[in-house]
Amino acid sequence: MSFINNNPPLAGFFMPGVNVKSIATFSQKGGSGKSTLAVHLGVAAEEDATSVIIFDRDDAQASASCWAERRAADTPIVLKTPPSQLHAALKAGSAKGFGLAIIDGPPHSSPDAAAIARIADIILIPVRPTAFDLAAVGNAVKIVTAAGKQPLFVLSACPPRVPEVADARQALADFGEVAPVEIGERIAFSRAIATGQSVTEFDPLGKAAAEIRALWQWVEEKLQ
């Protein structure tokens, strides 16, 4: 698939010719779960009959692209697309009838962050329930609100039965909406990624798969 390679300016809130809905997984904290959510939501959306493109905006680690290389299935398509070309790529994706674009954000403090926050319809911020992750939330929120968007938080890699999860939920509620489903700290996520799969493929009846399906349902509602 050839995605356009010209360089239109980012169009901000109104992007002519862009009908495809878009999500960015975004944070200013490395390792929070951006790439894990991006690829899992991509597969969950496809299982729900939505065709998906994932834009890998992490040039250094390229986690989503590595996952796609290991993957037996051809979809979701994963592309490395510079921010200056995202608008054109979204337009091309719209013309080709894709239903969803997912932008997997860079690790932290990248100059791309503001552009990604402007271009995506909704911004999902994964947050682990730890003090360091919570401390980094303020910076991400500043960028997202400056782009005119409301941050949506996802509690990520939550250990079982610890009070920190509820505490983090309460702290995040001051900044924005928090997904009702919490993504547990589960080995199924890293095992699925290692084989180029999603947990819904690797262990379809497992708890991780149920969490991802529930998260996708919530995200889909937010996209309406």
Ligand SMILES: Nc1ncnc2c1ncn2[C@@H]1O[C@H](COP(=O)(O)OP(=O)(O)OP(=O)(O)O)[C@@H](O)[C@H]1O
């Ligand atoms: N729910 C989870 N349960 C267990 N491990 C997880 C979970 N989510 C993420 N991980 C693991 O945590 C690590 C970081 O996850 P991931 O790469 O998705 O984060 P990221 O925010 O994309 O990181 P970066 O900022 O480096 O791009 C990976 O090893 C991943 O397998």
Ligand SMILES: [Mg+2]
């Ligand atoms: Mg990543």
